[in-house]
Amino acid sequence: MRSPHSTPSTWDRLEALESSERACPLALLFRQVLQPIGLDAFGELLQIFQGLMRDGSRLLAHLKGELRSNGTDGLPAQVTASAGMDALVHAIEAFIARVATPLARGLALEAARHIGRSLEVVCCESGNTAARDDMAIGSHLAGMAFANSSCCAVHALALPLGGRFHIPHGVITGCFAGEMMRHNSPACAEDFAALTAALGWGAVDGAAFAGRLDAVADATGLRAQLRRFVVPGDAIATMARDAVAIRRLIDPNPREVTEADATRIYRAVLEAA
Numbered sequence: 001m002r003s004p005h006s007t008p009s010t011w012d013r014l015e016a017l018e019s020s021e022r023a024c025p026l027a028l029l030f031r032q033v034l035q036p037i038g039l040d041a042f043g044e045l046l047q048i049f050q051g052l053m054r055d056g057s058r059l060l061a062h063l064k065g066e067l068r069s070n071g072t073d074g075l076p077a078q079v080t081a082s083a084g085m086d087a088l089v090h091a092i093e094a095f096i097a098r099v100a101t102p103l104a105r106g107l108a109l110e111a112a113r114h115i116g117r118s119l120e121v122v123c124c125e126s127g128n129t130a131a132r133d134d135m136a137i138g139s140h141l142a143g144m145a146f147a148n149s150s151c152c153a154v155h156a157l158a159l160p161l162g163g164r165f166h167i168p169h170g171v172i173t174g175c176f177a178g179e180m181m182r183h184n185s186p187a188c189a190e191d192f193a194a195l196t197a198a199l200g201w202g203a204v205d206g207a208a209f210a211g212r213l214d215a216v217a218d219a220t221g222l223r224a225q226l227r228r229f230v231v232p233g234d235a236i237a238t239m240a241r242d243a244v245a246i247r248r249l250i251d252p253n254p255r256e257v258t259e260a261d262a263t264r265i266y267r268a269v270l271e272a273a
């Protein structure tokens with residue numbers, strides 16, 4: 001409904017914009033937002049939005065102050081590695097998930113920028129507080145990303161394995177990321193290119209992306225950690241069945257993961273560790 005306080009000339013201009021093929025997004029805004037609520041209400045919304053932006057800026061400034069590494073300073077390297085690699089997997093899966101929103105994808109790429117330049121540094125330089133701060137921000141952004149998207153099959157396979165054998169979550173996700181991304185590769189060429197650029201890994205194809213994840217899992221000591229746990233081969237079939245039953249994580253995965261796929265991936269990772 002047109003607001004009684006709106007000026008006809010403004011509406012005339014908006015109507016003219018609506019009829020212009022070159023102004024489609026603005027026409028959509030006009031038809032779906034301005035016209036139903038009226039210009040006065042829209043003005044109020046703008047004020048609210050401006051207030052939110054101001055509050056958001058303050059919140060970001062606050063987060064930057066709070067998201068410092070104090071909570072992780074002094075943690076053993078293994079904990080740093082598993083938590084950091086899990087954050088990387090959060091960013092990757094949030095970005096490639098079928099349900100990823102534009103907001104999630106933007107957050108995931110920004111998370112990848114922070115994590116890519118800092119993950120391996122914090123694992124070998126425990127006193128590097130600048131890198132730890134960077135990881136804290138990257139980890140937080142990755143969490144915001146998957147909150148607006150989903151984690152995927154790496155996490156589906158991680159749950160039965162971690163639950164049964166009490167293996168740290170990040171050790172599993174870090175070690176399984178490479179093999180699962182190898183599986184996802186046919187469906188993710190463009191996404192992997194965007195992620196590798198954000199991570200600062202240069203231009204690599206899907207296979208190289210998976211290989212790089214394996215290399216990070218090696219370099220950060222995650223494979224060595226996984227090797228310490230004994231996982232009987234006869235547990236794999238049950239874990240594969242349980243993993244693919246977790247539809248909230250399997251369905252968003254960019255490529256289907258069958259029980260046979262899950263079995264193969266479990267075997268490949270556990271035998272390589």
Ligand SMILES: [Fe+2]
Pocket residue numbers: 086090155169173
């Ligand atoms: Fe995780």
